Amino acid sequence: MIPRHQKLLFGILLAASLAMGVTLWHLRERAHQRLIAGQDSAPTHAPEVAPAEQATLLVANDSDGSLLPQVHSLPLPADPGARARAVLGKLLDLYAPPDAAHPVPGGGSSVLQVFLLPAPPIGTGVPASPPPQEKQQTGPQLAVVNLSGSFAASHPSGIETETLTVLSICGTLHANLPRVTQVRFLVDGVERPTLAGHADLTRAYPTADTVSTERIRQ
Amino acid sequence: MRWTNWALAAFFAGGLCETSAAAQAPPAPPVPPARFMVVLDAAHGGDDSGGRMANGQLEKTFTLALSVRLRSLLGARGIQVATTRESDATVDLNRRAEIANRARADACLSLHASESGSGVHLYVSSLAPVQPSRFAAWKTAQAAWVTRSLALEGVLNSALQQAQISVILGRTALPAVDSMTCPAVAVEIAPERDADKKVTAGLDDADYQARVAAALAAALLEWRTDAWRTEAHP
Numbered sequence: 246m247i248p249r250h251q252k253l254l255f256g257i258l259l260a261a262s263l264a265m266g267v268t269l270w271h272l273r274e275r276a277h278q279r280l281i282a283g284q285d286s287a288p289t290h291a292p293e294v295a296p297a298e299q300a301t302l303l304v305a306n307d308s309d310g311s312l313l314p315q316v317h318s319l320p321l322p323a324d325p326g327a328r329a330r331a332v333l334g335k336l337l338d339l340y341a342p343p344d345a346a347h348p349v350p351g352g353g354s355s356v357l358q359v360f361l362l363p364a365p366p367i368g369t370g371v372p373a374s375p376p377p378q379e380k381q382q383t384g385p386q387l388a389v390v391n392l393s394g395s396f397a398a399s400h401p402s403g404i405e406t407e408t409l410t411v412l413s414i415c416g417t418l419h420a421n422l423p424r425v426t427q428v429r430f431l432v433d434g435v436e437r438p439t440l441a442g443h444a445d446l447t448r449a450y451p452t453a454d455t456v457s458t459e460r461i462r463q
Numbered sequence: 464m465r466w467t468n469w470a471l472a473a474f475f476a477g478g479l480c481e482t483s484a485a486a487q488a489p490p491a492p493p494v495p496p497a498r499f500m501v502v503l504d505a506a507h508g509g510d511d512s513g514g515r516m517a518n519g520q521l522e523k524t525f526t527l528a529l530s531v532r533l534r535s536l537l538g539a540r541g542i543q544v545a546t547t548r549e550s551d552a553t554v555d556l557n558r559r560a561e562i563a564n565r566a567r568a569d570a571c572l573s574l575h576a577s578e579s580g581s582g583v584h585l586y587v588s589s590l591a592p593v594q595p596s597r598f599a600a601w602k603t604a605q606a607a608w609v610t611r612s613l614a615l616e617g618v619l620n621s622a623l624q625q626a627q628i629s630v631i632l633g634r635t636a637l638p639a640v641d642s643m644t645c646p647a648v649a650v651e652i653a654p655e656r657d658a659d660k661k662v663t664a665g666l667d668d669a670d671y672q673a674r675v676a677a678a679l680a681a682a683l684l685e686w687r688t689d690a691w692r693t694e695a696h697p
Contacts, residue, residue: 307579307580307581308580308581308656308660309631310580310584310631310632310633401514401577401578401579402513402514402515402522402577403514403575403577403578403579403580403651403653404575404577404584404586404635404637404649404651405577405579405580405584405586405631405633405651405653406577406579406580408586408633408635408636438638439638441514442507442511442513442514443575443635443637444635444636444637445636445637445638445641447638448602448636450636
């Protein structure tokens with residue numbers, strides 16, 4: 246003889262089990278429907294590609310020590326920092342092949358970031374106080390180019406080849422962002438004495454040097 | 464009228480005394496030859512190997528060998544030479560400039576080698592020329608000497624061209640050279656190549672090395688007599 250309260254408890258447990266089973270089946274169906282709906286979703290917006298623009302690159306040539314301007318068409322973002330990085334990436338891509346006129350391994354991915362800051366007076370460090378807002382928008386700029394450590398480590402050693410790399414970067418930045426009047430270099434985010442044993446990377450390079458520097462093959 | 468006659472008499476008497484004193488003065492001693500000092504800076508050394516040449520030779524070995532050869536050539540011509548290193552030793556960049564500045568050199572050559580490019584590359588500091596001042600900043604001390612460094616570069620260029628060696632001239636920022644207070648040129652020797660970039664004389668070519676060293680020595684001899692050098696130091 247089963248007591249009455251035990252029968253009642255069994256009935257409640259059975260009902261709860263059935264209710265949980267129904268709930269689980271219902272949740273499973275909803276998840277399945279959601280999955281199917283996800284597979285049906287198609288892209289509705291095409292990714293936006295920056296329009297191609299003309300960029301002037303100062304391309305180095307080891308055989309005569311020259312920097313010659315070349316015009317290339319490439320997608321350029323609107324943001325000046327990203328634009329500078331894109332232009333320098335293209336420049337270093339030109340140097341990547343072993344048979345290039347100025348062979349330097351690494352390519353465009355060697356430019357990690359380019360930061361654009363208000364330019365301090367030549368020969369000084371960072372300005373003590375930021376310039377007024379209107380001057381920041383129109384005044385001269387300092388470009389800080391952060392290169393990858395692998396680029397510096399694999400750069401050929403020599404005064405000419407290192408100088409040409411530095412000057413071509415400075416000249417290319419100035420040609421495409423005329424407000425850039427000075428360039429500083431970092432390697433993996435920190436200052437480095439030289440690029441590959443010769444060219445000084447601790448100083449700011451005036452971009453005017455690139456324009457005025459003449460290299461003559463006799 | 465009377466005082467005028469006295470004055471004329473005194474003037475002529477003074478003139479006669481001067482003339483007779485000059486006639487009796489002993490002959491002036493011969494002028495000693497001007498001191499002429501060259502500093503040769505063999506780049507790299509010790510832990511700093513510099514670049515690696517095509518034949519596996521290290522840049523530090525090449526520059527030291529060139530420095531020794533050039534020192535012999537200059538010594539044979541009576542030119543005093545100071546070097547920044549005589550062995551495979553690590554010499555700090557500041558120490559190199561200190562040696563050059565203490566020597567009060569008339570010419571400083573920083574010797575380098577590279578597999579890139581062709582011929583000899585002559586580089587002068589890219590610092591903007593400034594008027595000499597009593598106290599110069601260490602990192603930009605070369606600025607007061609840039610004009611004469613360019614003149615020395617011109618003399619080196621002429622001598623190398625006469626030796627049928629192709630030359631590339633340029634400006635750069637080298638930490639040691641930028642601190643030197645002397646006419647300073649960085650000389651980078653690269654293999655000679657033809658128009659198709661084929662090497663016609665490698666860095667291990669003894670004849671090529673001898674031609675470059677002889678041309679540099681001839682240039683420094685020329686520099687000794689050059690009018691640029693005889694100008695007062697800044």
